[in-house]
Structure formats: C-alpha cells, structure tokens
Amino acid sequence: MNDLVQLTKEYDVAVITINNPPVNALSPGVPEGISGALDRIAKDDSVKAVVLIGGGRTFVAGADIKEFGKMTSGKPRGAGLLPLLLKIEDGSKPVIVAIHGTAFGGGLELAMAGHYRVAVSSAQVGQPEVKLGIIPGAAGTQRLPRLAGVAKALEMCTTGNPIKAEEALKFGIIDRVIEGDLLAGAVTFAREVAGKPAPKTRERNEKLGNASDNAAVFSSARETVAKKQRGLLAPVAAIDSIEAATKMSFEEGCQAEQKLFVECLFSEQSKSLIHVFFSEREVSKIPDIPKETATISIKSAAVVGAGTMGGGITMVLANAGIPVLLKEADQAALDRGLATIKSNYANSVKRGRFSQEAADERFNRITPTLSYDGFSNVDLVIEAVFEGMALKKEVFKELERVCKPGAILASNTSTLGIDEIAASTSRPGFVIGTHFFSPANVMRLLEIVRGKATSKEVIATCMQLSKTLGKVGVLVGNCRGFVGNRMFGPYRREAQFLVEEGAGIEAVDKALVDFGNAMRPLAVGDLAGLDVGWRIRKEYRHLEVPGIRQPFAEDRLCELGRFGQKTEAGWYKYDDQRRAIPDPVVHELVRKWVTEAGIVQRKISAEEITDRCIYALVNEGARILEEGYALRASDIDIIYLNGYGFPAHRGGPMWYADTVGLKKVFDRVSEFHRQHGETWRPAPLLKRLAEQGKTFAQFGKEEGAAV
Numbered sequence: 001m002n003d004l005v006q007l008t009k010e011y012d013v014a015v016i017t018i019n020n021p022p023v024n025a026l027s028p029g030v031p032e033g034i035s036g037a038l039d040r041i042a043k044d045d046s047v048k049a050v051v052l053i054g055g056g057r058t059f060v061a062g063a064d065i066k067e068f069g070k071m072t073s074g075k076p077r078g079a080g081l082l083p084l085l086l087k088i089e090d091g092s093k094p095v096i097v098a099i100h101g102t103a104f105g106g107g108l109e110l111a112m113a114g115h116y117r118v119a120v121s122s123a124q125v126g127q128p129e130v131k132l133g134i135i136p137g138a139a140g141t142q143r144l145p146r147l148a149g150v151a152k153a154l155e156m157c158t159t160g161n162p163i164k165a166e167e168a169l170k171f172g173i174i175d176r177v178i179e180g181d182l183l184a185g186a187v188t189f190a191r192e193v194a195g196k197p198a199p200k201t202r203e204r205n206e207k208l209g210n211a212s213d214n215a216a217v218f219s220s221a222r223e224t225v226a227k228k229q230r231g232l233l234a235p236v237a238a239i240d241s242i243e244a245a246t247k248m249s250f251e252e253g254c255q256a257e258q259k260l261f262v263e264c265l266f267s268e269q270s271k272s273l274i275h276v277f278f279s280e281r282e283v284s285k286i287p288d289i290p291k292e293t294a295t296i297s298i299k300s301a302a303v304v305g306a307g308t309m310g311g312g313i314t315m316v317l318a319n320a321g322i323p324v325l326l327k328e329a330d331q332a333a334l335d336r337g338l339a340t341i342k343s344n345y346a347n348s349v350k351r352g353r354f355s356q357e358a359a360d361e362r363f364n365r366i367t368p369t370l371s372y373d374g375f376s377n378v379d380l381v382i383e384a385v386f387e388g389m390a391l392k393k394e395v396f397k398e399l400e401r402v403c404k405p406g407a408i409l410a411s412n413t414s415t416l417g418i419d420e421i422a423a424s425t426s427r428p429g430f431v432i433g434t435h436f437f438s439p440a441n442v443m444r445l446l447e448i449v450r451g452k453a454t455s456k457e458v459i460a461t462c463m464q465l466s467k468t469l470g471k472v473g474v475l476v477g478n479c480r481g482f483v484g485n486r487m488f489g490p491y492r493r494e495a496q497f498l499v500e501e502g503a504g505i506e507a508v509d510k511a512l513v514d515f516g517n518a519m520r521p522l523a524v525g526d527l528a529g530l531d532v533g534w535r536i537r538k539e540y541r542h543l544e545v546p547g548i549r550q551p552f553a554e555d556r557l558c559e560l561g562r563f564g565q566k567t568e569a570g571w572y573k574y575d576d577q578r579r580a581i582p583d584p585v586v587h588e589l590v591r592k593w594v595t596e597a598g599i600v601q602r603k604i605s606a607e608e609i610t611d612r613c614i615y616a617l618v619n620e621g622a623r624i625l626e627e628g629y630a631l632r633a634s635d636i637d638i639i640y641l642n643g644y645g646f647p648a649h650r651g652g653p654m655w656y657a658d659t660v661g662l663k664k665v666f667d668r669v670s671e672f673h674r675q676h677g678e679t680w681r682p683a684p685l686l687k688r689l690a691e692q693g694k695t696f697a698q699f700g701k702e703e704g705a706a707v
C-alpha cells in the first residue's frame with residue numbers, strides 16, 4: 001500500500017480503497033499498492049474475503065492516459081496490469097469489486113479479474129479504448145466475452161459506449177445491483193460468498209459460443225465497423241482480438257491482444273485521438289479567467305428570432321431544462337418557427353430518442369411571444385435575427401431597454417463584429433457572441449465570442465452554460481467569421497478553384513471524404529444553400545482586393561437559380577430522397593465558363609485536392625493563432641472536430657499539420673503560393689515554426705496567446 005491505495009478491515013472482510021483523484025486512474029503506484037495490499041491480506045488468516053472499491057466520485061476510470069505518451073516515447077514504465085490481474089484472480093480469498101461512478105477501460109478490466117462485481121444503480125461500465133484509438137490492453141477483450149458473451153463484448157469494445165448497471169447485470173458483467181450504501185452492500189455480499197469456491201472469469205468459457213455461430217457475428221461486426229467507423233484501425237483490432245478469445249486459450253488470446261494493443265497505441269490515429277481527449281478538456285481553461293470566477297445563474301432565457309437558428313437554440317435551452325421566451329416580429333413567422341420545433345420533437349420521439357412525455361415537457365418550457373413582455377425577468381437573451389448589422393443594433397437597443405441589469409445579452413451572429421453590436425448598448429460588458437452551428441440542436445460546437453469589453457463573469461457563465469447545454473464551448477476572439485468560418489472560407493475557396501481547374505466536382509468531394517471528413521465540401525454548400533454565400537460575397541465585394549483571384553462558378557450557378565438542395569439543383573441535382581446525383585449539365589457549364597475565363601483545365605490528383613483544401617485551413621488557422629483569436633492550436637482543432645466534421649482520428653487541422661511536419665506543410669504552401677498567388681502567402685507563424693522545427697502545439701504552450 002501507499003498514498004494511493006489503503007487497506008482497512010471490516011471484521012473478517014478486508015477493504016482495499018483506491019484513492020487517486022480525480023478519477024482513480026491506474027497511474028504508477030496504484031497497481032503496486034493493490035498488489036501490496038493483497039500480499040498483506042494473504043498473510044492474514046482472519047480475512048475471509050476482500051472488497052476492492054474506489055474512494056471519491058468513482059471506481060477506476062481506466063489506465064492513466066497520460067502514461068501512454070511515455071510508453072510510445074520509450075520512457076520506462078511499470079510491469080503493466082496483467083500480472084496484477086492474474087494475482088487477484090488466483091488469490092485464495094474471494095475479491096468482490098464494488099463499483100460506483102465509472103468502471104472504464106483498465107477499471108473494468110481490473111473489476112473483471114475480481115471474482116464478483118457489485119455496483120450501485122447509477123454506475124456505468126465500459127471499454128471506451130477505441131475512442132482513444134486503442135483496444136483494451138489488460139485482457140478486456142478476453143474476459144469481457146467470457147462474462148457478457150461475444151456479441152455484447154463486440155458491441156462494447158467497437159463502439160466504446162458504456163452501459164448502465166442494470167444492463168451490466170443482465171449481461172452477467174456484474175452480479176448484483178446494490179441499493180443504499182455500496183461498501184456495506186459489498187461487505188454483505190462478501191460474507192455470503194466467503195469460503196465458497198471463487199469463480200475465475202478467465203476459466204469461464206460457456207459464453208464464448210461455437211465457431212459456426214460466431215462466424216456470422218464477427219462478419220456482421222466487421223461490416224458495421226466498415227460502414228460506421230470508416231478508416232479506423234482500433235475497432236477492427238478489437239474485433240480481431242475478441243475473435244482470438246473464441247479461438248485460442250486465454251493466455252494466447254492475451255498475447256494476441258497485447259500485439260494488437262501495441263500496434264494501435266503506436267499508430268498516428270491513437271496519438272491524435274488522445275490529443276483530442278485532452279484538448280476537449282483543455283478548451284475550458286482560460287488563462288485570465290480562473291475556475292473560481294463568479295458566474296451568473298441562468299434560470300430563464302429568451303431567444304429573439306424563431307428562424308432555423310433561433311428555433312434550434314430555443315430547443316437547446318428547453319432541452320436543458322431552462323424556460324425560454326421565443327420572440328418573433330409577426331404571428332406567421334412565430335407559427336412557422338413553433339411548427340418546426342414541434343415537428344423536430346415529434347421526429348425525436350419517432351426515432352426513440354425520448355418519450356412523448358419528455359418531448360411535451362420540453363415543448364412546454366417554450367413560451368411564444370410577439371412582444372418583449374417578460375424579458376425583464378430573464379437572465380440571458382440570445383439574439384438570432386437576420387444577419388444584418390442595422391437590425392442587430394436595433395434589437396440590442398431594445399434589449400437594453402427591456403432587460404434587467406446583469407442579464408447577459410448574446411448574439412448568435414456568425415459574421416458580424418461583437419464590439420460594434422456591444423457599442424450600441426450602454427452595457428458592453430454584458431454583451432457576448434454565442435455562435436451556434438446549424439442545426440443548433442444537433443451540432444456540439446458553440447463558439448463563444450469575447451468582445452473587447454465582455455466581462456470575465458459573463459464569459460465564465462457562457463463557458464459553463466455550454467456544458468449545461470451539452471455543447472463544447474470554445475472561446476474565440478472577435479474577427480470576421482470568428483475562427484471556424486474564417487478558416488472554412490479558404491477551404492471552400494480551394495474546393496471551387498480545384499473544380500474550375502479541372503479536378504471534377506465528384507473527385508473533389510470524394511478526396512476529402514476519403515481523407516476522413518464527414519462532409520463533402522461542395523455537397524455541403526448545396527446543403528447549406530449556395531445562395532447564402534453568394535449574398536454575403538455580393539455584400540462584401542467592395543472588400544475584395546483587386547487582382548486576387550476569386551472563384552466564380554458557384555456564383556454563376558446561383559445566377560441560374562441553382563441554390564442547392566432547396567432548389568433540387570446546385571453543384572449536384574437531387575432526387576426526391578435528397579440524394580446528390582452528378583449532373584452532366586453542371587460539368588458542361590463549368591467547362592464552358594472556365595474556357596471563357598481563359599483557364600486551361602488539367603488532371604489533378606487526389607493528393608493535390610486534399611493538400612490544397614486542408615492546408616488552406618491550416619494556413620488561415622496559423623494566422624488566427626498568431627493574431628490571438630484562438631487561445632491554442634488545440635482549440636482550433638476542437639472547433640473543426642465538433643463543427644465541421646473533421647475526422648477525430650486526424651486530431652484536427654492544426655494537429656494534423658504538426659503530424660505531417662510544419663516544414664513539409666510550409667514547403668507545400670510556398671509551392672502553392674508560387675503557383676496560385678497571394679491567397680497562398682504562407683502565414684508568418686507557419687513560416688517561423690517551420691524554420692524553428694517546432695509545432696503549433698508548442699506555440700500554445702510556450703508563447704501563449706490571448707483571446
């Protein structure tokens with residue numbers, strides 16, 4: 001035992017308590033502590049059984065993820081978990097593992113080596129390793145199918161999704177759900193089984209199935225993974241490893257698992273996913289806003305504008321239990337907005353996401369209104385009216401008049417300056433941007449835009465609120481397009497240039513989907529409506545620098561009324577199921593337009609397509625970082641993963657660039673600069689870091705940035 005593991009006794013039952021806050025990860029010292037406690041227990045004849053439990057808020061949530069970086073960089077590490085698990089299983093006194101919170105990854109593996117498992121009903125168990133690009137590495141793929149059966153083990157290890165105690169009981173992963181005090185229940189259970197032969201999970205083969213039934217189960221699992229987890233190595237390895245459990249002895253199965261675990265751990269995918277895990281947690285840490293900063297309690301809210309965004313935001317608030325006033329200017333628009341909300345809820349009920357009762361409860365939290373009556377009581381207003389500065393200013397003037405002092409006045413603008421909006425009020429400290437992504441009730445990303453005057457209290461409240469709403473809030477600075485859309489501009493610009501230069505519409509989309517992106521850049525334009533960008537470009541044409549090339553084919557499509565899915569024609573044509581079908585008419589039109597413009601089309605490789613689109617993101621991201629509009633490169637990654645369908649196994653655009661090597665990225669960007677002109681001028685930060693042999697990740701850590 002040591003500081004991390006304590007041994008106590010409840011008469012004839014020994015209690016081993018793991019105390020490694022915050023989540024009792026199996027950091028160095030924990031396995032050693034448990035092992036030391038077992039040695040003491042073996043020598044104590046008065047002990048008849050053992051309870052293994054976690055102190056604090058949870059049982060063991062897994063291996064210490066921070067240790068993986070040490071393993072892949074060759075730093076020395078402990079003996080691993082496997083010997084400890086065998087020692088537990090082979091002990092002569094029954095070990096009862098008592099679970100609360102989350103028994104995840106190595107935590108569940110530890111629990112399965114015990115002879116029995118009991119849990120409180122709120123506990124969850126799971127093998128989430130695939131979410132980190134690895135597979136269970138301490139016999140999880142060997143013991144779980146023995147307890148839960150092959151099909152359940154496959155589901156848990158390939159999706160990484162946890163299950164609740166009741167389900168774990170049903171599948172034989174735990175033996176009893178404890179009502180009331182967990183330790184007391186576990187000790188009672190321990191006395192019931194003391195002295196009886198203790199079952200060893202690794203010797204239980206009855207749920208491993210037979211070869212012919214298993215063949216169908218494995219092939220269906222492989223098909224599902226190929227479809228739903230395209231390009232990911234770990235889910236495939238998890239299936240292989242569970243298959244080994246059904247075909248080999250336990251010891252051989254463990255060796256097969258180790259080999260696959262190590263292969264996954266050393267993969268670029270795993271390093272990227274681990275980066276994502278820590279980045280998601282780092283995003284809420286803001287250097288000049290300490291954790292203790294006071295926040296405003298948001299008990300009620302109002303949304304101005306019942307269009308697509310306003311309606312979605314209203315649902316998000318109502319879903320989180322916050323009563324919300326929904327204001328529109330006229331009855332027809334309000335009715336339309338409410339009808340959409342109602343039908344979205346009906347769809348969720350139909351799809352089994354929640355019950356009719358839950359849907360009604362959510363809907364009833366929304367109070368439609370045509371006036372500002374009642375706004376004086378709310379703690380937060382989110383404005384989501386049409387994207388125009390004059391209108392926004394008018395709304396904010398009105399809000400200032402009707403809202404109580406101390407209420408947060410937020411704008412859902414996606415392009416307009418927060419400082420200018422804030423200046424139209426006399427309380428700019430309470431004005432902030434909350435940029436939701438469409439559909440707001442689905443997309444996880446929330447850009448929180450800090451104005452020059454926005455108070456720390458208001459920022460801390462909005463960061464906290466993002467969690468309450470189930471969103472990932474990322475603090476960004478106030479520049480045009482903020483972070484996400486500012487980068488998305490050059491990305492879609494390149495996609496269009498590539499089509500104009502001869503790459504082919506479908507080939508451009510395919511290259512980026514093959515890269516792993518969830519969305520096709522041209523098809524996504526059709527989905528959002530090509531007219532949206534067209535209108536913005538027309539409004540901002542006066543800002544374009546003369547002599548800098550602009551794409552034009554998309555504007556021409558709009559001039560022909562091809563706005564995308566809403567007109568059943570854009571870059572693609574659409575059938576009645578809204579499926580995109582290549583349209584020879586567009587191919588012909590583009591060829592004609594570019595010939596008239598004097599562009600000579602050429603053959604373009606998939607590699608050039610991805611390099612140009614992804615490096616356009618990276619180059620703009622580097623400018624944003626250097627200008628201080630994002631706090632860290634990893635914040636930009638989180639924005640792209642949660643708002644733009646960038647593949648998590650590539651870690652986000654900035655991380656991806658770091659993995660390619662900034663020297664290589666800089667050289668390629670410089671080459672594009674020579675070929676395509678000013679739009680490709682390398683960002684100064686990219687140039688500097690490439691010359692210094694550094695990464696974007698180091699920039700955030702070493703130099704820091706300010707939003």
Ligand code: 3H9
Binds near residue numbers: 129
């Ligand atoms: C594994 O087990 C492999 C095995 O097969 C064995 C192979 C040999 N390690 O999320 P939170 C930190 S792989 C290190 O904000 P919550 C986290 O960074 C592992 N640190 O809390 C944060 O730090 P900070 C399989 C960890 O209540 C703090 O704890 N297990 C770990 O919202 C609080 O975390 C997993 O993948 C860890 N394992 O959620 C489980 N876990 O405050 C991963 C957390 O400095 N963890 N931290 O930012 C989770 O899913 C969630 O953290 C959990 C709690 C649900 C447990």
